[in-house]
Every structure is written in structure tokens, then in C-alpha cells.
Amino acid sequence: MEPEAIVNLFHILYYHSYERTWGNTFWLGIPVQKCPLDLWIYQEILYELKPDIIIECGTADGGSALFLASICDILNNGRIITIDIEEKENRPQHERITYLTGSSTSAEIVKQIQKFINKKDKVMVILDSDHSKEHVLNELKIYSNLVTTGSYLIVEDTNVNGHPAFPGHGPGPMEAVEEFLKANNDFIIDKNKEKFYLTFNPKGYLQKIR
Helix, strand or coil: CCHHHHHHHHHHHHHHCCCCCHHHCEECCEECCCCHHHHHHHHHHHHHHCCCEEEEECCCCCHHHHHHHHHHHHHCCCEEEEEECCCCCCCCCCCCEEEEECCCCCHHHHHHHHHHCCCCCCEEEEECCCCCHHHHHHHHHHHCCCCCCCCEEEECCCCCCCCCCCCCCCCCHHHHHHHHHHHCCCEEECHHHHCCCCCCCCCCEEEECC
């Protein structure tokens, strides 16, 4: 069996064992709902870039925001602006985290985010909200303008809709990335960020090159 086929089989097993694997993964006691291999890549990116602003679309329980804030603490730089359509009690409170409630694609939310960004700030974006193709494509068009050159626009869960997981999902993040890149030459897929073989974000690590 080819190595890629082996990885895909494990990927499918891992993804669909949600209650045992990524659905049972915590950062400092808070559910994070991500593959730990992707979190490791995130800390490598943060160390390399030392972004001033990290925009996260999709907060859930706040575990990933807390993870990012913890790395920023170690680096002594950066703040997280995280957006979700729902408010949740008991999300982790941290001086580097700002919670916004609303749609990530609404003009009001985008205006609020822009107020946090200074001209010299390095900005990184992570998209992990509504995974429908239309919504993700809209996010890509909006937030690509906020990412600074050299930084990353990370599209999460490009593995759904049979890439290779959750084949019944329907067009989602992967299809949005493919359409976005056809019309935008400012970003490239950084395959080096998939070095651990298993990633929930295949072709989703987009680096802004100009």
C-alpha cells in the first residue's frame, strides 16, 4: 500500500473517532477540538513570525484561543481577536484574548476587527467557523486583505468532503480554497506545514507572498 493511502486510512480513522481523539483534546483543561499536530505547526508559525494580531474566526469553547495566547505569552508578543456567532459562559479569560460576537463576514464585525490593527502590525488569520464553501470563500475574500505579507491565512478543516474525511459533508473549505486561489495570486499553499503527514488543513496553510 502506498504511504499516502496509509496516511489517508489513519486520517479517516482518527477523524471519525471524534469522541476518543480530537473531540477529547484539551489545552489547559479547555476543549480545543483540533489535531495536536496542527497545533504544533501553529506554535512553529508563531515563533517564526511573532504576529502582533491573530484573528480567529470560530471560537467554540475558546481552547484554541487560549492555546494561541499561551504561545504569545512565551513569545511576549501578540493578541488574539476571536469571533463566534454564539456567546458561551466560562470561556477562558486572558489578557491577550478579545471575544467578539457576530458573523465573521458581517461588516460590523470586520469594522470592529480593523480597529484593533495598527499599520505596522503583523496579522495572521485562522478560519474555523461555518465550513460551507460559500461562507469560507466569503471569509477568504474579506480576511485576505487583512493578512500581512509573509504571514498566513490558515483555512481549517479542508479535510472534509472526502479530503479524505467526512465525504458526505458537501462543498466546503477545500473547494473554497481552490476557487479562491484561481483568482488570487497573492497567496501560495505552504506544503511544508503538512510535514507531519496528518493535518486537518490539507492545502489550507496559505502564505501571503505579496
